[in-house]
Amino acid sequence: MSVLAVLSALSLVGAAQAEYTVVRRTSLAPRSQEAAVLPPAEFSIPFTGKVSQRKSKKSALAALRGKSSSTVVVDGSDFDEEYLTNVTVGGQHFSLIVDTGSSDTWVPQVGFDCFDLDGNPLAEADCFFGTPGFNIAASKTFKLFPNVSFNITYGDGEFLSGPVGFDTVAVGGVSVTGQEIGVPNLAAWEGDGVNTGLIGLAFPDLTSVYNTTDPTRASAANQLPYxxxxxxxxxxxxxxxxxxxxxxDRGTFEQQENDPFDPNLGFLALGGIAPVAVVDTAVTVPIExxxxxxxxxxxGPGSDxxxxxxxxxxxxxxxxxxxxTKLNNTILDTGTTLNYVPTDIALAYNAQFKPKAINDPDFGAFVVACNATVPAFEVTIGGKTFSIDGRDQILPAGTDNEGNLICITGTADGGPALADNIFILGDVFLHNVVATFNPIAGEITLTQRATY
Incomplete structure (x- = not known):
């Protein structure tokens, strides 16, 4: 299981001197707990496919809600561990992972060098991208950003580095001109054969462009946020x-177990709320x-x-x-499959499965009987309580040497409950809500989904 959240290449303490991988920014929202009234999305884009966590979720173009509305479908990939959508960069089409846990949009350029997570060279095909990559020469709108570099390392050890440029990026009906993007020529990527990169939706201070052409010299001191x-x-x-x-959307257990790609597993909506059935439980809270x-x-003043x-x-x-169980350092991350909670919470919850789930260091997760009885699990945010469907709490995770199916739980150990430790509500939680992000006002609206 790959944890796509970029968890800490920038140590948040002493940020000015820290060596980087990725980070975040400050809340402008008032602390009202009333849910904001959200309009239907201008653009609703289906997630285009399902791949397992490093196999994305992508979807075909979904119904537009109004003439200026863009909702795109997302698909599930890598056995429903990642969500993908169709993105056009410089007129070239790619399926990209939709990631609220990072900020950069990147596509490897044609002819990139592939590596394993230890930095050992591999054949290009071993990175398992869905296409040969972005052909800079074939784009009439691409412009190189000279004397800088893109350099990012994700929480699962994958890394990319290389040139930076500007080009037209289109998602559904939304086309942005002159968008800054990474076009790495070095990649350590455990791909799914479907995605060819990532579109990050978090904050500018988490972007990964540096005022140096030497990736080993990338740091907070020479970061160039965009x-x-x-x-x-x-x-x-x-x-x-x-x-x-x-x-x-969650895939069925059978899809997650057997299908490396599931089309049409939900929506990325731009300009409003995604077009799915919801119930009255909703709240708007500030981004921390x-x-x-x-x-x-x-x-406080000056926070990021x-x-x-x-x-x-x-x-x-x-x-x-x-x-x-109160926790104020938890991120909402579409790029991570599981929920990562403090150790004591993970241990206590997983002990309630019948038979109980067992923490397995080899998996980095709790192994459980695939037919176990799932205990209830709820998350309270902003005074509203959101329930997680039991179907999200048992996931297929491959087979043992005898061919028997192995399952893990959706709630994993995120480490000790220290103030500076980052925890995650991933797809296991997000399958059960519509999460509407307003990064400009610094607030998030969560709405409980109707049972599906």
């Missing part, structure tokens, strides 16, 4: 409202910023925004009343 795709779309007035929304000196979430971080008031499950 506007990610959605920020550019807002500034170029390509959307009427500064919202984007994701509704990630981070102190520039301590790296601890706060919304990086990820879509929320303050979790509690996790509720059998036995949870015996624990402190």
């Amino acid at each position: 506007d990610p795709f959605f920020f550019s779309a807002v500034k170029q007035k390509k959307v009427a409202n500064p919202f984007f929304s994701v509704a990630l 910023g981070y102190s520039a000196t301590t790296g601890i979430p706060e919304n 925004f990086f990820f879509y971080t929320v303050d979790v008031e509690s996790f509720t499950f059998p036995g949870s009343s015996k624990l402190v």
Whole structure:
């Protein structure tokens, strides 16, 4: 299982001196807990396919909601562990992973060098991209950004580096001109044979372009933050409202077990809320910023925004009343499959499965009987409680040497409950809500989905 959230190449404490991988930014939202009234999306783009966590979820173009509306479908890839959508870069078509846990849009350029996660050279095909890559020479609108470099390392160890440029990037009906993108020529990528890169939707301070041509010299001191795709779309007035929304559908257990690609697994909506059935449970909460000196979430003057971080008031499950489950350093990340919660919460919850789930260091997850009884699990944010369907809490994870199916739970150990540790609500949570992000106002609206 790959954790796509870019978890910490920039140590948040002492950020000015820190060596980087990726980070976040500060909350402008008032602390109202009333749900914002959200318009239907201008553009609704289906997620185009399913691939397992490093096999994306992509979907074909979905119904537009109104003439200026863009909702694109997302598909599931890599056995439903990643969500993909169709993106055009310089007139060339790619399926890209939709990631709210990072900020860069990148596509490897044709002729890139492939490596394993230890930096050993591999054949280009071993990176398993869905296409040969982006042909810079074939784009009439590409412009090189000289004397800088793109350099990123994800939480699962994958890394990319190389040149930077500007080109037209289109998602559904939204086309942004002069968008800054990475066009790496070095890649360590455990691909799914479907995706050819990633479109990041988090904050500018988490972008990964540096004022150096030597990737080993990339640091906070020479970072050159830029506007990610959605920020550019807002500034170029390509959307009427500064919202984007994701509704990630779960695949069936059989699809997750057997199919490397599932089409039409939800929507990425630009300009409003995604077009799926919801119930009345909804809340709007501020995005948590981070102190520039301590790296601890706060919304004081001078704090920074990086990820879509929320303050979790509690996790509720059998036995949870015996624990402190409040957590204010939790990010909403479409690029991570599992929920990663503090160790004591993960241990207590997984012990409630019948038979109980067992932590397996080889998997980095809790192994469980595929037919186990799933305990209830709820997340309270902004005074509203959101339930997670039990179908999201048992996932197929391959077979053993005898060919028997192995399953893991959807709630994993994210480490000790330290103030500067980052935790994740991934697709296991996001399958159950519509998450509507307003990075300009610094707030997120969560709406419980109807059962599907």
